[in-house]
Amino acid sequence: MHTDTLTALSEALAAKKVSAVELTETFLDRIARCNSELNAFVTVAADSALDDAKRADERIANGSATPLTGIPIAHKDIFCTEGLKTSCSSRMLDNFIAPYDATAVAKLRDAGVVLLGKTNMDEFAMGSSNETSYYGPVRNPWDTTKVPGGSSGGSAAAVAAGLCCAATGTDTGGSIRQPAALTGLTGIKPTYGRVSRYGMIAFASSLDQAGTLTRCAADAAAMLTVMAGFDPRDSTSLADPVPNYSACLETPWNAIRIGVPENFFDDGLDADVAAAVRDGLAVFEKLGATIKSIRLEHIGLSVPVYYVVAPAEASSNLSRYDGVRFGHRAENVDDLLDLYKRSRGEGFGAEVKRRILTGTYVLSTGYYDAYYLQAQKARQLIANDFKEAFTDVDLVVGPTTPTPAFGIGQKVDDPIQMYLNDIYTIGANLAGLPAMSIPCGLVDGLPVGLQLVAPHLSEERLLKAAHYFQLETDWHRQVPSDFA
């Protein structure tokens, strides 16, 4: 049961083949048995989960259930959950109990989900391997010597190992899609502004977007239908109406045009990953898609642009952690300046410090024009490339990551190598585009992801293409053998 899709469990709940309480007990038992090996959860909310489950069973009994009622999920520990510790996997927030729910959390709660707990992540979502967490690295269920990717690595490992049915994540430069790829899951980062950022701890506000990690596209559609929508509390929230993404999956397939950025297949891409991606493209071709080569002329600039824009925004966003209003506070300080400096020095880990200082550097007098302004111009060029591509193709498809999961500790001392993990995913964040990763193969027993990028607000097209792909393939049904 723990490896069933959300869609299957939803049907089983509706048919009363299983109760929400039974389902919740099953997953809590899985967590109790497997979490010490994976370190995927940082908080387990067993008591409140069982309360959620009892309420869900009442809703199912009285006919007021939704497709998500009784489904046991987990939230990345970046989402504020009222009354529950919300740490962002940082020592800075190790003592922080969220006083309110994030909008995405509230919407899922209203739909009747069961919240099992909060998942581990890279500290403040800054990382691509889940090794920067204050609570230690998460292990990949496919090979526990490997990273699960990051920053939503806890959510990815939890779903992949069957410790929850689905999980939320956030994606600033690939933090949903990259871990989804490395753990054999379906991950979606919607259009910038599609899911409210209210109550989602800010990293880089012009890039951050919430999404999901699930077993398949149909599960993602069910989650996103609930999570998406306008929120007056988020000033960049989009007002466009939210379609029922689950219903759109059932509409007939119409042949689409797929653009493949050939510069994604240059030197940096592992040959076996490239082969799996080409096989994935062949599946779309079999489905009647037209495949054509495209060039995203400026995509090579996306890593440098990102490592100016994201740290700049982070250095500003993280200035709120001052040791005064909430979060870690240093002891025995001399004066207010000492309080700020030491609270922050003690509260933040090495990668977060690097990014704050990088951001401070690129925004400082004399460097602003050369770095920040230049990056925002180059960002526009990257967005223009996608815009132009979408005049001729419906989706841009390629690899999600350059390699399958790498070893824990392998890249932790080399920030540049770590940053290059996100080389294919960052472009969608810079341009605000919706993007997905779906499993398309295994290399040496490790999952490979296929990335699909669509024009703004075309989540339906994205989900439908992924769904049809998954009707033809069974990569998304593979489960790591130790957790089957």
Next chain:
Amino acid sequence: MSVTPEDVSKLCTLARLEIGPEESADLATKLSEIVRMVGELQAQQTDGVVPMAHPLDQPQRLRADAITESDARDRYQENAPQVERGLYLVPKVIE
């Protein structure tokens, strides 16, 4: 362009961040690598390109200047390290 330990010290003052002496040299090396990597941007021709302000080209939404939230000070201050009579306490600022 390389970042020196003196630059790191200046950045730490600007960012209100205390780092240990053992962190300083490592940060200087790694920030130098990052600055070198993002320096690739300088070679890109961007004359006449308008810097991106919003990925969907949307203006900032405004709302009516009306009170919409109720007071939750006590609840929010439950997370504060030190409060007294609804005020946040900090070390003495004025002699």
